[in-house]
Amino acid sequence: MRHRMPGWEKVLRYLLMLAVLAVAVGPFVWQLSTSLKGTTEDIYTSPPRFLPAHPTLHNYAEVADIIPVWDYALNSLKVAVASVLTNLVGASMAGYALARLRFRGRRVAGLAFVMALLVPVESVLVAQFTMVRDLHLNNTLTAVVLPGSVGALNVLLMRNAFAALPYETEEAAVIDGANVWQRFVRIALPSVRGTLAVVAIFAFMGAWDDFLWPLVVLSDPDRFTLTVGLNFLHGTFQQNPRLVAAGTVIAVAPLLAMFACLQRYFFRGVGEGAVKG
């Protein structure tokens, strides 16, 4: 017989969940509310007012006048999309070779990816910066994308996904005369769509949200991504919270929309990444 939850426990749980909800989501709502308050409305009231008296999009127009926020958004989008594509192609190919092909040096190749996982980005930051400068790539979006273009963790995730597939389907294809490339594209890849989605989503989120590396590489305000642009906005217009709020809403809205649509892949990604990383 199943233990039934007493009524008081249910009430307590919902109350606690509502409290955590306020703490987790409240700040975003507050930011959205601030961004919609007009210049004449007092934003420093106590008690704080969550609903704008006269909601206006004025701050969004103004933030676009001060910094090229839509260009920054486009830069972030370019970086994120490029990172998704390179990670999908690079990680699935390498993962397939590690999981399915037999050749000398396979263990060494696998070890290279594991070792790369042990080197924190922060500890090679300066070396990467020097290298990108020597290649005359500093201040370009290419330089922003390159270091994370094939994540070692993604390669290992793809390897595990391919290794979990049954051999039989591919054996049949070998007998039919399919070569390695055909087996990879037509049989193996369609079977790991779930993991590909996880890699794509986390590559997008990682690139869109990244701050330290773009901050180091990009010095020309025309080339900024959204995160670096927001830092610039914050440094220059700190005294106007409405504008900063509008900027942050522009930066966070696309990702929250994506999260709302693709939740289960976000949760799967955490499970796989944390356990196997």
Add this chain to the structure above:
Amino acid sequence: MPVKSKVRTHRAVSPWLFLLPGLAIVAAFSLYPFLTTLGKAFTDARTLAPGRWTGLENFRDMLQDEQFWVALRNSALYVVLVVPFTVLLPLLLALLVQKQLPGVAFFRSAFYTPVVASVVVVALIWVWMLDDRGLVNGLLQLFGAGPVDFLGSSWLLLFSAMALTVWKGLGYYMVVYLAALANVPRELHEAAAVDGAGALRRFVSITVPAVRPTMVLVGALSSVAAFKVFSEVYLMAGPTGGPAGQDTTLVMLVQRTGTGLNGRTGYSSALSLVVFAVTLVLMLLVLRADRREERV
């Protein structure tokens, strides 16, 4: 004969073609930079000058550098004060949303929201909330307290950044714990409940032992992340690290000394090696503590 040779070249070449993009990127942007960092740490290189071998001089300079000790202290404090919360709070949160109740899936997703947002976005939100006339002080004033100048003193600023880190990580580690809790047999809890064990007793003697490996994993992940903290403090305290630079963290110091046209590449590489060594030691320590406890 031609068929056979075709098969052989296939075997030898194509695996490496598959590996080429991934291996090239990882080698060029992770393994090779690590080796150059190792090499440059013993030189007086600058951004625009290769520099000469100076032996251990960078490390001797480090010991004399007041900023280094401040940064090391802040990064270490970050680990000590943040990790207990990131190990325990998400576990409690996972227990809260684990039961199948109507609407619980919505709460789970909502709790994950701060994870999805960029650290830059959430840091700027917090800066505005913690403003001396912001939301938090507005609420405090309702209870006749405050205003507290959270971002004015170096200690309060650092603690605020830590709170932000804990808050942003809650949802992520909650999902990690949810996966672990799904494997705890329900019968154990039911049997204990029949025996009259209270909620706290069941938490300590059933839940904790069952998810202990996950707690160790979360501890390792979050302590490494906490030691490498950059963005939260950089955004809340500013590029120079708050009042008199007292909020500088180690990675902030790496970034400040090593990048830009006047970067001291050599010295910054030496600092980078410290970051690398400490994160490696942290990981080994946590994993070893785990093994020792198992033996007892």
